[in-house]
Amino acid sequence: MSIFDHVSLKTTRLEETQGFYEAALAALGINKRFYVEREEGGVAGFGRERVELFIGGVQGPEPTPVHVAFRAKNREEVEEFHAAALTAGGTDNGAPGIRPKYHENYYAAFVIDPAGNNVEAVFQGPA
Template sequence: MIDHIGLTVADLPRAKAFYDQALAPLGYRLLMEVTEKMTGGRGAHLGYGRDGKPEFWIGSAGVPVTGLHVAFAADRRALVDAFHHAALAAGGRDNGAPGLRPEYHPNYYGAFVIDPDGNNVEAVCHREEAS
């Protein structure tokens, strides 16, 4: 349904450092950099994804976004744990430790952190497996 999503951040280098570290355990990495010169002065943008397609963008143009919730897919529960650990090490604030969230569905295993701009970033695995 959604091809990609982007949000504006207050400090692009700080956000880059956070997302580089937080998303690495999930296999997401920086795939594309668009400079301010390339956009004709409409800010710089960084595209993260996996399998060669940038799906999550952060940029420096406009008013920084805060309070957004974005969830990244994890292939295994252990990767949700690794995301949470990496995101906290990168300066994120805990917003929900890794664990089952049966109120969503029996196999919903997620972890939540607040990024440097105040957004709620989640990693989630929907697969059934031993925890």
């Protein structure tokens, strides 16, 4: 179980960023569960069984980028996430593979989303 109830990312490029997450997270079984328009900008909610990620639009300069990692069920999901994220407009920040500096079974891929965030999919079990 996650230690977080939810995470909220903000962007001035909501439409593009929302589309990126819709495509990239589908590979991990995470889907857009809602979208609402608000005065300050729209908000999209993503999750598997419940909403755990919010992508919200903001006015002004692009917020400071963050790093967020999504748990994959296996190495294949990590690879599917990476491919889908690149197709959806992400920039490669680390192809799927073992990251031995973390531990021997840390299999991850990294992509920069349209808002500049470092997005990771990771599977930490044996192959």
